[in-house]
Amino acid sequence: MRGIAVFLALISLIFASPLTVKSPLVDDFYTAPDGYESAKLGEILKLRKTPSKLSSMFFEIDIKNSWQLLVRSEDSFGNATAIVTTVIEPYNADPSKVLSYQTFEDSANIECSPSYGMQYGAPWSTVATQIDMALMVPIQSGKATLDSIRAILKSNKFTGIKSDAKVAMWGYSGGSLASGWAAALQPKYAPELKKNLIGAALGGFVTNITATAEATDGTLFAGLVPNALSGLANEYPEFKEILYQKVSKAATDNLRQGTEHCIGGAILYFAEDQYFTGDDRAFPGGYGLLKEEVVNKTISENNLMQMDKDYLPDIPIFVYHGALDSIVPISNVHVTYKNWCDWGINSFEFSEDLLNGHITETIVGARQL
Template identity: 45%
Template sequence: MNILWLLVIAWRYILQADITIQNPHDDDFYILPEGFQDAHPGDILKYREIPPKLSSLFFPIEVKKVWQFVISSEDSFGNPTAFISTIIEPYNSDPSKVLSYQTFEDAANLTCSPSFGMRYGAPPEIFTTQMEMTFIVLALKHGYFVNSPDYEGLSSAFMAGRRSGKHILDSIRAVLKSENITGIKSDAKVGLWGYSAGAISTGWAAVIQSTYAPELKPNLLGAAIGGFAPDFASMAKYLDGTFLSGLIPAALFGIANEYPIFGDIIAEHVNPKLAKDLQLGNSLCATPAALYYMAGNFLKGKDSFFPAGPDLLEHKVFKKILEANSISRIKNVPDIPMLVYNGQLDQVVPIQDVRDIYSKWCNNGIESLEYTEDMLNGHFSGIVFSAPAAWTWLQERFHGKEPVKGCSKTVRYFNLFYPNASYASKAYWGGIYDSMVKNKIGPNNHTTSMADFLKSRLFRLLF
């Protein structure tokens, strides 16, 4: 499996060897514009059109147009700020339908932003965003516009929950104001989708929507979230010492980017011998961080990064900040229909945490919550094999089918067996095929047939 991923990354280096684009740290577009403090949340402060060729896991995808907006918003404390969002238009688009897709950036560095990672020519180490383009293509193939916000903001506040929710909602506000730029209708219907950290941020948007952006309720059809981690401290203990422990320093520095005092506590408690090693977590994107910190002990073991161990999570200020950024500690429930999907074998999220948030939201009166649990998939297989279930659920909302009333829980061997998911599975692989043969992405836009592809030189070269 590791060899396969190395081959994928090498292939992408070959594809983009002659392409270079500006890093966000060197790109003036990522600088807050003058007067941003006086704007209202959701205002478009500036925008640009970028080339309509985007990075994906295997092959670039060709779309009709791509814009990037700088959008006014707030941080966790209500202070004015701004962030970037990318809006993608497929060929033969439907301006009444928008999918807001939140990628799992999993990093505390602006270089790892989705708005940069999805651009053709971005370095392969921004692997997570490029992998998720295969799910974004699902919506584009059906003619939906896609909105993909940099929900961590310009300060890369990974795991700052309230901020991420505000940025997502403000990106939707901006998209619905953009008809003179994008053609998207102000009354367009919007679905939300996110996996892993993208699910956490999407969950926050759903939880705060009724108080932060109540006017969006008529537009919002619902949110699908998978690989969902409701509790930070629980997840950190679960990850510690595993092959995914690199998520811990990224999350710690992300929260420190929002709460400086949190960074002071980290500096005070880190093992002095490992302080430089820890600091690297502030600059690595998700994939390099996972490799660098693989099986690293942060809270347990003789030579852990934090000798205080799990007691660090009980530090009064540290604990208060972690709880403020854990959905499990928030009383609000989403005011829009929700689909939650997780695997019992998830290596990142304790499955009991997901069951607990399901029970909590149901007990607190959520109007519509469907939970589907997969017995045989983990975190990484789940993103692929549960995507058809999520897309099927979203499609049903866009087509006007009523969601469940109250709460519904189903346990399946595979979420691939979700009702009617086979069509979404076909569309998923069809999107990969379209990018491989350089079809322009959109409904009814297949310029190269499968028969033509099987006869092509590219097919013979690959197989």
């Protein structure tokens, strides 16, 4: 993207996480330094040039520079965490303009971190998820996105990005969840960023986790269910306890595998598995699991569609979504659109593509940006 300092806010879920590229499990860079809890939100804890060149699925990307930043953030409950974000500088970049792109990780495994997977030489199964982001813990991913932006606006000494740079957020699918929550949380969590943020583009907009679980159960994309449940379980101990109380003995190991697979592997491993429907469903109580008090409360707190006007974005919003989307039903986006408009959002443009579904809209919809 000529004329833009492209900033990919590629964030891991927990503490952020050639063929010599080190896994985040053994790479000390991903470990927060002692006393990091006292650092301010958005403070840069560590910074380095990316250890390996960045890549697309198979080939190196020709760029001017790239850096990784370990950044102070917090989880859904306000506890200190650290996340990793990758800053990419293309040739002829304009340091006064930044694109904060949230990729869909859709995995609870730190080794699926895009900051690792997008490096040339990382395992193919990980590289395949580099356009993927945290469907798993929406509130935390929203905070992490904002803290990443805070960090890069302080990185001028290293990256050349100006502190008053204008920033646009963008995300598709699980990435839209992170960008969407960032937009919703920004007025109270990071009010100082209002002067920098010019808007957010949200594609395949995930506003209701339950609807996605129902839509994908028993389908090719059934792997989204255990991966999403595992991500929330990592963040909410009571939620995890209920899951393992309610899952059948035969499906217990299957559910645990939700912490092991990146989304590409999950699609293959869990294809057409049934968690809430069918005679051999993983949860004998079916959709009744989602009505359990702890489960319902946890998911509701992470469904943007169910938030009140206290979470109304204060920046322009552009949503593009395929009407034929069988993974993220568009009806829930309609609800969010109506709510935000009724509550007085200043700018909300909604582009509904009548001919495309979730996968094809990834490419077709992006042409509008």
